[in-house]
Amino acid sequence: MKRVFSGVQPTGNIHLGNYLGALKQFVELQDDHECIYCIVDEHAITVPQDPKALREHILDVAALYLAVGVDPKKSIVFVQSDVPGHAELGWVLTCQSYTGELSRMTQFKDKSKNKESAPTGLFTYPVLMAADILLYDTDIVPVGNDQKQHIELCRDIATRVNNKYKKTFVIPEGRYLKEGARIMALDDPTKKMSKSAENIHSRISLLDDPAKIKKSIMKATTDSDGVVKFDVENKPGISNLLNIYSVLSGISVEDLEAKYEGKGYGDFKKDLVEVTVEALAPIRSRYEEIRHSEELIEILKDGAQRADAIAQKTMARVKDHFGLGLGR
Ligand code: AQP
Numbered sequence: 001m002k003r004v005f006s007g008v009q010p011t012g013n014i015h016l017g018n019y020l021g022a023l024k025q026f027v028e029l030q031d032d033h034e035c036i037y038c039i040v041d042e043h044a045i046t047v048p049q050d051p052k053a054l055r056e057h058i059l060d061v062a063a064l065y066l067a068v069g070v071d072p073k074k075s076i077v078f079v080q081s082d083v084p085g086h087a088e089l090g091w092v093l094t095c096q097s098y099t100g101e102l103s104r105m106t107q108f109k110d111k112s113k114n115k116e117s118a119p120t121g122l123f124t125y126p127v128l129m130a131a132d133i134l135l136y137d138t139d140i141v142p143v144g145n146d147q148k149q150h151i152e153l154c155r156d157i158a159t160r161v162n163n164k165y166k167k168t169f170v171i172p173e174g175r176y177l178k179e180g181a182r183i184m185a186l187d188d189p190t191k192k193m194s195k196s197a198e199n200i201h202s203r204i205s206l207l208d209d210p211a212k213i214k215k216s217i218m219k220a221t222t223d224s225d226g227v228v229k230f231d232v233e234n235k236p237g238i239s240n241l242l243n244i245y246s247v248l249s250g251i252s253v254e255d256l257e258a259k260y261e262g263k264g265y266g267d268f269k270k271d272l273v274e275v276t277v278e279a280l281a282p283i284r285s286r287y288e289e290i291r292h293s294e295e296l297i298e299i300l301k302d303g304a305q306r307a308d309a310i311a312q313k314t315m316a317r318v319k320d321h322f323g324l325g326l327g328r
Pocket residue numbers: 007008009010011016017018019020021022142143144145146147180181182183184192193194195196197
């Protein structure tokens with residue numbers, strides 16, 4: 001069975017982009033793959049975090065994994081910092097990466113823009129992400145489009161190590177969905193939907209109540225010609241909404257265009273509100289059931305043990321190939 005690894009940062013406001021780009025794939029893959037899903041808290045501290053809130057967000061994301069359908073009987077679910085191999089391999093790989101290639105990462109450029117100085121962790125973040133993936137001999141990494149550059153870097157580092165030392169790592173492949181891979185912000189469809197955007201109406205969070213969902217969708221930026229048509233270049237707002245509608249309802253974009261021919265954006269948006277509320281309602285209620293349960297903690301502890309067993313084997317191999325430690 002092929003092995004799958006992916007993670008989400010516990011930085012709050014898990015949104016439709018995270019769900020449609022990544023989490024939905026997590027669920028799809030778990031029946032016929034060996035899946036490992038992580039809450040990447042060590043990535044979250046690359047920007048300032050309130051310690052109390054971070055702890056809560058870790059459990060929020062874990063509960064959301066389960067609420068969307070990740071099944072701990074089929075998949076390993078755990079918190080990154082509970083497995084020391086991530087940070088350990090992260091350092092080894094930092095020594096195998098170059099400042100030039102890290103400087104080219106667009107996420108680093110965006111997040112450090114207009115800052116006189118940025119945390120070093122923000123710069124080396126993609127190396128830690130490579131370590132997360134390579135630690136588990138991962139074959140497939142289900143992620144959104146925005147992670148493509150980081151996945152390529154991971155493959156480059158793994159290939160470099162394999163060529164320089166004995167074959168150490170499996171070379172992973174990114175897995176991106178055709179639709180859902182890049183959900184755009186509702187207030188500005190030229191930017192991706194993001195957890196950290198200031199305007200709460202730029203995103204739909206998975207736990208938003210129906211009133212908030214309605215307000216965000218009805219306010220979403222479209223254009224003035226009133227034709228429901230998929231055309232990313234000229235009509236990015238309505239194209240993004242069509243995309244969301246299509247993935248949530250299972251109706252193709254072409255069928256949606258036909259359904260709303262001759263109707264205005266108002267009707268379209270009203271229906272999209274209904275579709276979204278309906279899709280998110282079971283996630284919200286499952287989340288409420290599990291979020292404060294002891295079961296959640298047990299699942300994460302068990303997941304960390306199972307993940308650690310795999311990670312330790314990889315670290316033993318890495319140390320052996322690099323000549324680290326005493327070797328006995
Ligand atoms: N807009 C998006 N469309 C599709 N997929 C997306 N992902 C993120 N945004 C979109 C995917 O969600 C997974 C988890 O992302 P993350 O926790 O690593 O955070 P991120 O990519 O940094 O997400 P945000 O929302 O943009 O957070 P901030 O604002 O904190 O930077 C990944 O698979 C990602 O591709």
